[in-house]
Amino acid sequence: MxxxxxxxxxxxxxxxxxxxxxxxxxxxxxxxxxxxGKSFPLDQLPTVKLPVFKKDTLNIVRYGAVNDGLTLNTRSINSAIRDCSQKGGGVVLVPQGIWLTGPIELKSNVNLHLAKNSLLQFTKDFDQYPLVEGNWEGLPQMRNQSPIWASNEQNIAITGDGIIDGGGDAWRMVKKDKLTASQWKALTASGGIVNEEKKMWYPSEKTVKGASLKDPGLISSDKTAGFYASVKDFLRPNLLVLNSCKQILLEGVTFQNSPAWNLHPLMCEDLTVRKVYAKNPWYAQNGDGIDVESCKNVLIEDSTFDVGDDGICIKSxxxxxxxxxxxxxxxxxxxxxxxxxxxxxxxxxxxxxxxxxxxxxxxxxxxxxxxxxxxxxxxxxxxxxxxxxxxxxxxxxxxxxxxxxxxxxxxxxxxxLQGEKRTAPKAxxxxxxxxxxxxxxxxxxxxxxxxxxxxxxxxxxPELSITGVYLENLVIQAKTGIDIQEAKDVQMNRIKLLVDQSKPLVYIQNGKDIAFKGLDFPKAELLFSINGPNNSKITVKDAALTRASFRSEFSQGADSKSLVILK
Structure with a gap:
């Protein structure tokens, strides 16, 4: 046996x-x-301008920076950057070592270069980050000053082989279900506050208060400076924010442990991100890798992302x-x-x-x-x-x-998460x-x-379908197959599926002009389930029909004439 x-x-x-x-x-x-080039319109590929810098180099040590992981070097680093920019630009060098600092402002024509074995460590002292008018998740909001930032600058860069650490673990709330038992025990023993349900850890009372309110950082005339101060710890900054800048290069550096998003270029032009490593623990709340928002002419290449939220994200x-x-x-x-x-x-x-x-x-x-x-x-x-x-x-x-x-x-x-129940949205x-x-x-x-x-x-x-989806040459092993709802002009050519649950292999609800050409699979109990009264012109050609126990079923007012299967 x-x-x-x-x-x-x-x-x-x-x-x-x-x-x-x-x-x-x-x-x-x-x-x-x-x-x-058949699938890419080559004449539309973006052209991105790279920044160019003078070779002049200023070492932050010349401005009093101390490599001991204890001395706050904010003034020394910012002075070096301002001086370099005012002299026409060049390179500001962060040598090997651990450099503790508060917020750093980038300036035009400056390349902030991190040497190999250098760690730019941002302080966990929240008082070093003043509240400023910023942007969060697409809305104008009051936020803590980002650790690295620039506004309306051009020809700027952060390059090298070093590491930039945002000290994010001091800022972020953490869900218990995203930690092991040992991690949760260590976190709660470190201080902070656990909610009544024993499911969420907060770094401080100000974080708890901010989390209990709807959009506490949203800028409005009825909110006072005192109010924002009372929820300051909740208004976590993104690690790097570049606002309305031009000709930017981020290359080689590791950006890690961000309080909120890791890299956030906002309304920028000509941005190149090359060979960077964006790193956050997987439990990092809002710990995105890069969020490119309302930017034009962007190249992201040869980079690695391992984060707590979306990896490479486009916003506007x-x-x-x-x-x-x-x-x-x-x-x-x-x-x-x-x-x-x-x-x-x-x-x-x-x-x-x-x-x-x-x-x-x-x-x-x-x-x-x-x-x-x-x-x-x-x-x-x-x-x-x-x-x-x-x-x-x-x-x-x-x-x-x-x-x-x-x-x-x-x-x-x-x-x-385990035990979490969700219901489908009402159509x-x-x-x-x-x-x-x-x-x-x-x-x-x-x-x-x-x-x-x-x-x-x-x-x-229902009021506006997704339109014009062209999928070609897919080979996917999954538990379930294809689910199409409220869509039109969908073309699927040469699709190969290996699924565990094939009843149905393809589910369609209110689909119009849906075409399959070349649908391959080892076996299926039910090939198509057509649902809803608004289906039309669903065609199937060159499908492995003999491997399906049943070809189709129709429910919720679907018309059998909406599906045409061709040999």
Missing amino acids: FSLCAKKANQIFMNKFCFLLSGLMISCTFLVRAQE GRDAAGRKRGKPTENVMVRNCTVYHAHGGFVIGSEMSGGARNIFVTDCTFIGTDIGLRFKTTRGRGGVVENIYARNINMKDIAAEAILFDMYYAAVDPVP ELLPVTEETPVFRNFHISNVLCDGASKAVFIRGL
């Missing part, structure tokens, strides 16, 4: 392995096609404030990047009210992210996301969806207004995913 079971298990494993291997070989063939402001700003993130190239833990590998949204367009993602690997390619928004945002291209994407061990389009984003973690038809977001014209090709909860999820709004 044992040998028979073992033999059967081995056969199942070999079948899966051969299926994925054949898919990999097919993907390699398709890769050659994609490299010819939130709701009415984002629409009023009216600056899309546009002309962006992301290539040769690796994302480990993150809520999403590559992400657009959910604060995308100013729009996003002409975004290109190529030759990236996502390992252990909650979602692979993640496009999210919600009613109230408005904005148009269009002309998005992704190709040659490898994924492994994706906790939720490999590819996700969702217009019902609810500001929760993609994967529910209701609302009027189309300026607050209605638009997703259109997405091209995704050559995706290989070894392990996900769901292969593809597309969920639009």
Whole structure:
């Protein structure tokens, strides 16, 4: 009996392995096609200007900086940067060692260069970070001054082989369910406050107060300086904020342990991010890797992200404030990047009210992210996301969806924590207004995913479908297959699925002009489940029909004529 079971298990494993291997070989063939530029409009690829610096070098030691990890070097470092800028620019050198500091302001024509074996450590003394008018999640808000910042500067850089540590563990609240028992015990023993439910740790009373209020940092005339001071600890800064700057280079440096987001370029032009490592613990609340917001002409390449929230994220402001700003993130190239833990590998949204367009993602690997390619928004945002291209994407061990389009984003973690219960949003038809977001014209090709909860999820709004999604050459191993809701003009060519639960392999609710050409799978109990009264022109050609026990079922008012299966 044992040998028979073992033999059967081995056969199942070999079948899966051969299926994925054949898919990999097919993907390699398709890769050659994609490299010819068919899936990327080559005339639209962004051109990004690099900064240029004088060779003159100023060492922060000359300005009194002390390498002992104890002396606060804020004045020395800022003096060196100001002096360098005033003399026409050059390099400000941070030598090897541990340099404790408060906020640092970058200035035009200065390259802040961190030598190998250097650690720029930002102090955990909150008094060193004054409250300033800033921006948080797409809205004007009062925040603590960011550890590194610049406003309206140009020709600036942070380069080298050193490490920049934001001291974020002193700022962040932490969920118990994201720690091991030993970690939770050590954290609570260090001080701070645990809530009544014993599920959340807060660094201070001011953090607790801020967390209990809705948008406490939102700038309004009824809030006094005293009020903001009473919730100061809750208003966590992003580690690096560059506001309205031009010709920027971030290269080689490790940015880690950010209080909130790690890297936040806002309304910048000509940004190059190259060979950086953005690192946060996976439990880091709002611990994004990079959030490119309302920027133009951006290159992110050869970089690694291992963080607590979204890895590489595109934003453009939130709701009415984002629409009023009216600056899309546009002309962006992301290539040769690796994302480990993150809520999403590559992400657009959910604060995308100013729009996003002409975004290109190529030759990236996502390992252990909650979602692979993640496009999210919600009613109230408005904005148009269009002309998005992704190709040659490898994924492994994706906790939720490999590819996700969702217009019902609810500001929760993609994967529910243990014991957490969620209900699907109520579908209701609302009027189309300026607050209605638009997703259109997405091209995704050559995706290989070894392990996900769901292969593809597309969920639009009843009043405005997601339009123009073109998926080609996908090989995905997942628990479940494809789920399409409220979408039109969706084309899926050469899709290969290996799923554990194939009832159904493809679920469609109110889909129009949905076309499958080349749908391959080892077996399926039910191939298509068509739901809702608003389905039309769903066509299937070159599918492995003989491997499905049942081809289709129709419910919730769906018409059987909406599906046409061709041999």
